[in-house]
Amino acid sequence: MASSLLLAAARSSRLRDVLTALPPTRSVVDRFVAGDDLDAALAAVRALTGNGLRVTLDHLGEDTTDLARACAVRDAYLLLFDRLAAEGLADGAEASVKLSALGQALPGDGASVALDNALAVASAADRCGMTVTLDMEDHTTVDSTLGILGKIRADFPATGVALQAMLRRTEGDLRDLVHEGSRVRLVKGAYAEPASVAYQAKGEVDRAYVRALRLLMDGAGYPMVASHDPRMIAVATGLAARAGRSAGDHEFQMLYGIRVGEQRRLAASGATMRVYVPYGADWYGYFMRRLAERPANLAFFLRSFVSR
Numbered sequence: 001m002a003s004s005l006l007l008a009a010a011r012s013s014r015l016r017d018v019l020t021a022l023p024p025t026r027s028v029v030d031r032f033v034a035g036d037d038l039d040a041a042l043a044a045v046r047a048l049t050g051n052g053l054r055v056t057l058d059h060l061g062e063d064t065t066d067l068a069r070a071c072a073v074r075d076a077y078l079l080l081f082d083r084l085a086a087e088g089l090a091d092g093a094e095a096s097v098k099l100s101a102l103g104q105a106l107p108g109d110g111a112s113v114a115l116d117n118a119l120a121v122a123s124a125a126d127r128c129g130m131t132v133t134l135d136m137e138d139h140t141t142v143d144s145t146l147g148i149l150g151k152i153r154a155d156f157p158a159t160g161v162a163l164q165a166m167l168r169r170t171e172g173d174l175r176d177l178v179h180e181g182s183r184v185r186l187v188k189g190a191y192a193e194p195a196s197v198a199y200q201a202k203g204e205v206d207r208a209y210v211r212a213l214r215l216l217m218d219g220a221g222y223p224m225v226a227s228h229d230p231r232m233i234a235v236a237t238g239l240a241a242r243a244g245r246s247a248g249d250h251e252f253q254m255l256y257g258i259r260v261g262e263q264r265r266l267a268a269s270g271a272t273m274r275v276y277v278p279y280g281a282d283w284y285g286y287f288m289r290r291l292a293e294r295p296a297n298l299a300f301f302l303r304s305f306v307s308r
């Protein structure tokens with residue numbers, strides 16, 4: 001219940017204006033977001049890579065309905081790549097991109113604006129030896145996102161995509177994406193979705209995640225196991241070993257600030273461990289989804305107001 005209210009709130013611009021203006025919000029946001037600007041993101045990258053972790057950087061933003069803002073997000077990624085390359089941090093790094101931040105939701109030709117912007121991002125990433133993965137947003141965007149992925153992959157075949165186990169369609173989508181060279185990030189799914197398209201019970205979502213893991217690990221592509229759930233990590237580790245996959249043939253991913261000890265433990269065990277590092281001023285939607293995922297985060301957030 002609290003979780004669906006928070007997910008609805010994640011899309012309220014009125015609540016966004018109120019919450020982002022309150023000082024206590026900031027201290028809680030810092031737990032999940034590397035910072036408002038590129039310098040803060042680079043500091044986080046230096047710290048994480050210094051501990052043997054890889055990174056994927058997300059310039060925060062979503063649901064853009066303004067062409068100039070969509071192009072500004074594209075340019076922010078280009079600047080990010082320049083700085084990473086100049087500081088010797090690009091090697092092995094990745095960018096995570098939300099197509100709705102690049103214009104997908106613009107009326108009329110949104111999909112082609114997002115495609116052009118995503119191509120510019122993928123091309124710039126490729127020039128400095130980086131890859132791009134497309135985040136997956138709510139279920140209404142999946143067809144468009146997979147269509148755009150196919151077009152980007154024609155020129156930049158290493159481009160990956162996130163698929164959400166909670167969506168009933170995902171096993172079918174996955175069967176089309178387990179071919180050689182394909183990179184798929186498997187997540188449970190962070191959006192409020194209707195029962196007509198998505199499993200609702202946690203047990204159902206977890207079982208769907210395991211089925212998808214089997215397809216990924218037995219396929220010919222590169223699985224990116226994005227979960228903090230110890231059971232999913234254990235199942236993925238077992239399936240990878242059974243499929244004869246080494247640390248270079250798959251990777252684990254977790255979000256910045258979540259289960260940091262486990263991130264380090266996996267990296268120290270020899271696994272490839274990548275941390276999703278969000279940065280930028282437009283953190284509201286991302287932050288609210290993190291609150292929705294765990295009731296304890298909401299309590300922590302509310303306590304920060306009381307303890308001031």
Ligand code: FDA
Binds near residue numbers: 134135162229293297
């Ligand atoms: P689950 O929610 O069952 O959590 C398992 C355990 O992890 C919890 O018991 C808790 O210990 C810890 N945990 C999980 N979430 C936490 C939180 N917010 N705060 C503190 N602890 C937490 N979704 C999407 O729809 N599209 C996308 O593109 C992406 N991209 C993405 C990238 C990466 C690298 C990750 C790790 C996740 C995503 N997600 C996503 C989010 C994903 O769909 C999902 O909502 C979260 O990962 C939470 O699900 P878990 O698999 O961690 O399991």
